[in-house]
Amino acid sequence: MPIVAESEARQTAERALVRAGVPVENASVQVDLWLDADLRGVPSHGLLRLERLVERLAAGLVDPKTSGKQEWRGSSYLVVDGDNGLGPVVANAALAKVTARAREAGIALAAIRNSQHLGMLAWYAERIARDGQAAIVLSTSEALVHPWGGRHAMVGTNPISIAVPTGEADPFVMDAATSRVSMGEIHDYANRGESLPPDWALDARGDPTTDPNAAKAGAIAPFGDAKGYAMGLAFELLVSALSGAALGTDVHGTLDAVHPCNKGDVFIVIDGPNTAGLSAYLELIRTAEPASGFERVLVPGERGRAKRAKQIKSGVPIADTVWRRIQHLAHGAQSLERVTS
């Protein structure tokens, strides 16, 4: 896998988006989000996604300039119609409003529909917490997860991120999907020709399978069995009820290049969290005696952050096909023709 200097990856990806019609400032935001995921070791939410966005732009499914239509519902609840804008562009514009409103009101909420894939939620939550506020971020997705006790995918992977300032240099940030694994991980197993662990997935008929190719046409299990299903379903309903987003198998457009994107995003920002005692508590956890088979007890988010710090210096691994495609979109003849024709 090529190791690409962080600055080269950034410039090349930005250039590819600009050639596809994205204003440079919006390309910069979108690439920063993706690259942050690659740097943290979450390539499923990284530059891998660039090509699909370029296809969606070419298909006229995306307005790369808009930051959406914002409307206050009460003084602390911002509803946003993303108008097919870029996920992080629409979200950042909303966050500028709700983080300011939370400073006055104590809490404020943004609920967004009709924008592109939100990307890795930790990117948003961490930034809010670095500015001294607490954040809860939810997003929905295509139905890829089966209900507990069900056979077919009916619920999104519906991740949650929570960030809390701790008085330490870095905030606490957790970010997890409510699926057992990501569909990207299923694809990785398929590409490597490995069997899945049991209980990860069902095939197209709804029967358990360890064949990753069968799982691709089937459904992923919810994490934590019935409880994780309950959480994922709760997030699906809550995000739809607050944002007006689609539900279940009606959700499209984060993975394909055919449909408008109709999932939803929710940001809850809370002002003035009290950091007393948080660092001491986290330090007790970090230094706790590990169970056998574990090197140490981890605080969520810290491994990815350490990896990011390292890879900003050493370069970021990007899958060969992904990196070649981005280079082509940035510099190749075909894209140039498309832009200049």
Next chain:
Amino acid sequence: MPIVAESEARQTAERALVRAGVPVENASVQVDLWLDADLRGVPSHGLLRLERLVERLAAGLVDPKTSGKQEWRGSSYLVVDGDNGLGPVVANAALAKVTARAREAGIALAAIRNSQHLGMLAWYAERIARDGQAAIVLSTSEALVHPWGGRHAMVGTNPISIAVPTGEADPFVMDAATSRVSMGEIHDYANRGESLPPDWALDARGDPTTDPNAAKAGAIAPFGDAKGYAMGLAFELLVSALSGAALGTDVHGTLDAVHPCNKGDVFIVIDGPNTAGLSAYLELIRTAEPASGFERVLVPGERGRAKRAKQIKSGVPIADTVWRRIQHLAHGAQSLERVTS
């Protein structure tokens, strides 16, 4: 196990609390909360807890009259010092304020410290959703859960409840701890002399055990492994940061009769959720083909609600020792002496 008429259980439990010094209107609220858990088949949060509260009252750890000191931090963030009041009494007083504020502002938050055990979160969340608002409720507890990869209990069972109006007669309500099981369930296994399933618990040294008596002195696993640990820890930090509650092994007072109760509770109330499509989606889930080994696909909360409807008519099972103790506290000589002396 005695089957007690709902009205008899209610009157007897209220009388026991009144004799212990609780004003009748507060006794009514506290008993309604407990009885709702028994009716839904969650006895660990039911009348089982009455005797311990009476002990705490006798020890002077509880102010049964107060609803706490409320202070607005911004227009939509209510901070409450519970002043050792009863969990549901302090919470209801806070909810009266934040549900009204959410109607104006779109969203409002209450963060409570220094009140007694909050009880079953669904009791609060369901009520908020019946009034047409969405609710997210968090509460912390004594450290009973080990970090993923750790040996000792350092995190609370930290439940979450989410309720959303759906346009159906009943709202969607999920309520789940972030522990794999409750300590009450471990005690049930011990009482029945049965072995625990593997991966549920560690013993006092931090090694895996299937002996429920060893687990009582040890730690419960987080649900959903690393992800559930991340969520439970996030809730611990968030609730403490917002309410000023204690953290980890410093949390006391929901189980003992020795310490003031210093866990925290957080209520987020969101106004005006849009119910379009929610009922149709839930109906697709209810009627989905079940996996082998399952009778049907369940929507979280509905089994408990059906049980409640049935047991309101047929009576509620209460463990023999629990029911006898409540009757004694309500009618027995010893308690009478304490009250009249």
